Amino acid sequence: xxxxPTAPPALALRRWLGLGLFVGLCxxxxxxxxxxxxxxxxxxxxxxxxxxxxxxxxxxxNYRVYWQKNIRxxxxxxxxxKEISKNQRYENRTEMNDRNFTLWISPVEIPxxxxxxxxxxxxxxxxxxxxxxxxxxxxxxxxxxxPKMSGTLNNESVVxxxxxxxxxxxxxxxxTGKLQLNVTKDVIFTCSVESDGLTKSASLLLKxxxxxIVPTIPPSYNVIxxxxxxxxxxxxxxxxxxxxxxxxxxxRCHKPQDSVEEGVKECTxxxxxxxxxxxxxxx
Numbered sequence: 102x103x104x105x106p107t108a109p110p111a112l113a114l115r116r117w118l119g120l121g122l123f124v125g126l127c128x129x130x131x132x133x134x135x136x137x138x139x140x141x142x143x144x145x146x147x148x149x150x151x152x153x154x155x156x157x158x159x160x161x162x163n164y165r166v167y168w169q170k171n172i173r174x175x176x177x178x179x180x181x182x183k184e185i186s187k188n189q190r191y192e193n194r195t196e197m198n199d200r201n202f203t204l205w206i207s208p209v210e211i212p213x214x215x216x217x218x219x220x221x222x223x224x225x226x227x228x229x230x231x232x233x234x235x236x237x238x239x240x241x242x243x244x245x246x247x248p249k250m251s252g253t254l255n256n257e258s259v260v261x262x263x264x265x266x267x268x269x270x271x272x273x274x275x276x277t278g279k280l281q282l283n284v285t286k287d288v289i290f291t292c293s294v295e296s297d298g299l300t301k302s303a304s305l306l307l308k309x310x311x312x313x314i315v316p317t318i319p320p321s322y323n324v325i326x327x328x329x330x331x332x333x334x335x336x337x338x339x340x341x342x343x344x345x346x347x348x349x350x351x352x353r354c355h356k357p358q359d360s361v362e363e364g365v366k367e368c369t370x371x372x373x374x375x376x377x378x379x380x381x382x383x384x
Contacts, residue, residue, distance in 0.1 A: 137238040144208045144246050151202035151219035152234035161199045165222040165230060168197065168204045171215055176204065181224065206240075214242040248296035250278045255288050284309050 141147035149168075155161060162182040169175045177195055178186040187195070190212075196205050202221060206213055218237045222230040245267065252259045261278040276294065284307050293302040 137236070138241055139238055140241045140243065141209045142244045142246075143211060143242055146205065146207035147209050147240065149204040149206070149217050149219075149238050149240060151204070151221065152236035153219075153221040154201040155199075163224050165224060166197065166202050167218075167220040168202075169218050169220070172218060176217065209240075209242055211242055211245075214240050216240075245273050246296065248274055248276045248294050250276055251293045251295075252278070252280065253291045254282070282307075 137150075139147060139149055151166075151168075155164065160182070161179070164179070165181070166179045167175065168177050174188065175186055176188050176191050177184060177197060179197065182199075191206070194206060194208070197203065198205070202219060204217065204219070216237050216239045218235065220235050221233045223233050224230050247265050250261050250263050252261060259280060261280055263276060263278045266275045266277075267273065274296075278292070282288075282290075286309055288307050289304060290307055291302060291304045293300055295301075
């Protein structure tokens with residue numbers, strides 16, 4: 102029976118170390134290629150996990166933690182157990198677990214979506230802190246909640262006929278509310294729309310009019326044209342009358358004088374004829 106030569110102990114150790122490094126490298130690349138994602142709906146509470154957890158024997162005072170979005174935007178940062186920075190947009194909406202460094206966001210907004218990076222450093226020395234982990238997790242935000250519409254009439258609730266329209270699950274809603282009222286007195290009407298934790302309100306005073314005012318209807322084009330023609334004719338008639346009426350009156354005033362003169366002439370001729378007649382009769 103032939104015996105196989107055994108490898109020296111040093112050579113076997115090298116083989117095992119090489120295999121371990123290869124497996125470790127594959128696992129590391131696998132973790133790097135694996136993309137961590139966390140899904141949430143708009144308005145919900147979501148937790149983004151970090152890559153390190155403090156041992157029970159250690160304290161937050163020995164760590165420095167950075168949560169940043171898109172690499173450039175710092176969400177919040179802790180050093181020696183104290184918060185040293187926080188983005189104003191995340192004010193009152195974020196907090197971090199002091200053991201596993203999970204970043205909690207509530208309520209989630211559409212601009213919150215994107216990659217977040219958790220960087221953890223251990224403060225062995227203030228001059229050269231060591232990096233324990235650096236990992237990225239992507240937050241996916243889906244959906245817009247339907248806004249709520251409400252209203253009051255003189256501080257009494259009224260029922261709306263509400264419709265919502267949205268182009269897609271990632272698009273905001275256009276909300277429309279309709280309400281029919283029979284107003285018999287002055288009322289104060291308030292409309293409120295609530296969406297994503299925000300509420301917008303507006304008030305309107307509706308007044309009841311005592312008298313119904315009939316709107317004046319402007320005359321049509323034909324009526325205006327006919328009225329203009331009548332006015333022009335009337336003005337022409339007055340102008341002609343003012344020009345020719347005095348001459349006609351004067352002609353009538355001269356007629357009696359002519360008749361008097363003719364009468365005088367006739368009276369004058371009559372004695373002549375009578376004289377001739379008398380003379381002829383005497384002869």
